Amino acid sequence: MDSRSWWVLEPDPPEHGLPDDLRARDRFGGRDCGWVAQMRPFVRHFTRPGQCVFDPFCGFATTLLAAALEGRQACGIEIDADRAALARERLRRHGVDAPIAVGSLPDTAPPRAIDLCLTNVPYFGCRWPQDDTQGAAAAGQLYLERDYAAYLERLRDIFHGVRAALPDGGFCIAMVENVVIDQRMLPLAWDLGRLLGGLFVAHEERLLCYPREAVALPAATTRGDRSHEYALIFQKARETICIASTQAELQAIEQAGFAFELYGSFARWLQRGDADSPRLPADADLLLPDDEARFNQLLHWLHERHYQLSLWGEPILPPVRLQQLRAHWYLRAQRRDRLGRLVRLDLCLASQAAEYLRGQPDSAR
Template identity: 45%
Template sequence: MNDNSWLLLEYEDPRYRIPTALRARDVRAARDIGWVEQMRPFVRHFSAPGGLVLDPFAGFGTTLLAAHLEGRRSIGIELDAARAALARERLQLQQADDARMLTGDLRNLRDRLPTIDLCLTSLPYFGAPAMPETSPQQLYGQLQYEPFLEQVHEIFRSLRDCMKPGGHVIVMAENLRLDGRFVPLAWDVARVLAGLFELREERVLLYRRIAKELAPGEWHSNRSHEYALIAEVRRETLDVAAAMALWHEIQAGGHAATLRGSLARRLAGDHGVVPADMDLKVDFDATKLQALLQFLVERGFALRCWQRPLRLPVDLEALRERDYIRAERLDRDGRRLVVDVGWT
C-alpha cells in the first residue's frame, strides 16, 4: 500500500467471487458483497503473516477469504445463521481452513475470542432493505438512525476488549442518500471510532462505474466511492498541563467537582500512571451538573453521551443510568482534551 489517499479498484477476480449456486440460495440474492480485492491490501499492510483478522459483520466471508489468501488466520461473526452457513460453504470451497465463522453477535461472543490483531469490516448500511423477520439486534433491522449509531458504538466498544494494543480497526463505510436526503454515515461512524480508538487516517476507495451527464441543477452522484476509516488501538495520553489548567479554572469557578481516576493518582505521586482523560465526579444534582457542563461548553467543549451529541440544557434524568457525559475539545494545533463528567 502506498501513501495515495485513494485506492482504485478496477478488477474483481472471478475465482474469488461468491459462486452462483451459493448466491442463488440466499434470500437476498447475496446483494452488496464487497470484493476480496478491496480487503487484501489492508490485510497485507496492517497485519503480519499468521496474524489474526476479525470481521464482526462477516456476511458471506469476503474478509475471511482475503485473510486466507494473504496467509492470515481469521474469525468472522455473522448474526444471520443462513448467511453464515453459506459463508462457511464458500470458505470450504476455497480450502480456507484457517478461517472460522461464528454465528451470533460480537457483544455476546467477545469473551470467547482470542486477542485480535486487525479488525477489518464493511459496515451494514442504515436504510438497506431488510426482510420482515430481521431482528432489531441486527443493524439492518434498525428503523431510526440514532439507535443505529448507538448500536454501532456498543459493538465497537465491545471490540476494544478483544484487540491487541497497537492493532488496527478498519471500517469500510459510505455516505448515503435516502429518499433524496444526504446521510453522512461514514463521517458519523468516524466519530464513533474516534471516541473509542485513535482515528488515524482514511482511504477513499474508488470504483469505475458508468457515468452520465447531469442536467443543470441536478446533484445526485453514482456513489462510486466509499471510505476506509483507519483507527489504531491505543490509549491517547492526556495533556496534563492543559488538564491541570482547566482543573484550576473549575475550582476557581466554585464548581463542586472531585478529581478522580488516573490523573488524580498521578497527582498523588503515582508517576507510573499515564492518564488518558480527566475524570470528574459530582453529585447528581441538576443545578450543579448543568452549571459545570455550561462551563465546559463555554470553553469550547462538545458534549456527548455514548457518542450521541448533547445540547444544553441536558436532560440529565434520561441519562442517569449512563453514569457519565464526555466533554471533548480539539484545538487547532491538534491537541485533544477529554473530560469525563460522572456522578455519584
C-alpha cells in the first residue's frame, strides 16, 4: 500500500473468484461476493505474517482467502449457515484452514484471537430472498432489516463486539459505500464512519474504484454507477484529551453555577502532575447531583457551547430522564476545536457512582 488516497482495483484472476458451482448454490446468486484483490493490500499493510484477520460478515470467505494468500491466519462469523458451508468449501479447495462460526456478534465470539478486523458490511436495502425456514438466521440477517435506524443499531452492536475482541492498537477497516434506494441516497458510509468514530480512533480512508464503462446520462439525471467504495480505517487506541482546554471548560462550568465533583483518571492526573504521569487521561469524569432539572440545564448549556452529547455512541439531545442515564451509567459530552484539541466529559450521577464503588475493592477506588 502506498500513500495514494484512491486506486482502481484489478479484477480477481479466475482462480481466486467464487467458483460457478458454489455461486449457483447460493440463493442470492453470489451477487454480493467481494474481490480478493480488494482485501489483500490491507492484509499486507496492517498485519504481520502469522497474525489473524477476522471478518464479522464472512459471506463467501473472500477476506479469509485474501488473508491466507498473504500468509496470515484467518477466521470469520457468518449468520447464514448455508453461506458458511459454501465459504468453508471454497477455502478447502484452496487448502485453507480458517474457522467460520455461524451466528453474529456480539452473541457469537470470533473462533480465535484476532489482530485485524477487515470486512465489507452488508448493505441496507439489499433484496435478500426471504425464507421462513431460516428461522433464527433470518431474524438477525442485516439484509432483512426493515428500517435504516434498526440497521444502524445492529451495526453498532456488532462493531461493539469487534472492539471487545480486538487487542489494543488493532485496526478495524470497513468497506462501505453510500446507497441509493428509491432514487434517494442514504449516507451509509458517513453514518458508519460516525458510528465507528464512537468506538475507535479514526485515521484515514481509501477510495476503491471498480473499472466500469461509463454511460451517458440525460440532462439533470443524478444517478451514478456506484463504482466505488470507501475503506474506512479505524484503530482501537486510547485518544487523549487536551488538559488545558479541559481545565478551562471545567472552570466555565463552575462559573456558570453547576455543581460537580471531579473523579477518575483526570482527577488523579491533576493530583500527581504530568511529571509523574506521562500518560494523559482520555476524559474527565464528573459526578453530578441527582437533580433531573438541574442536570438538563447543564446539558442545554453544553449543547449551546456545541458539545456533542451521546449515550454509548448514540447522539442525544436534552432533555434526558435520569432513569435513562442510569441505564447507560454515563452521558458523554465532547467538543473538538479547530486546532484538533479535544474536550471529553463523562457525566455520571453521584449516587450511582457511589453504588458502583461500594462493590469495588479499595484498590480500584
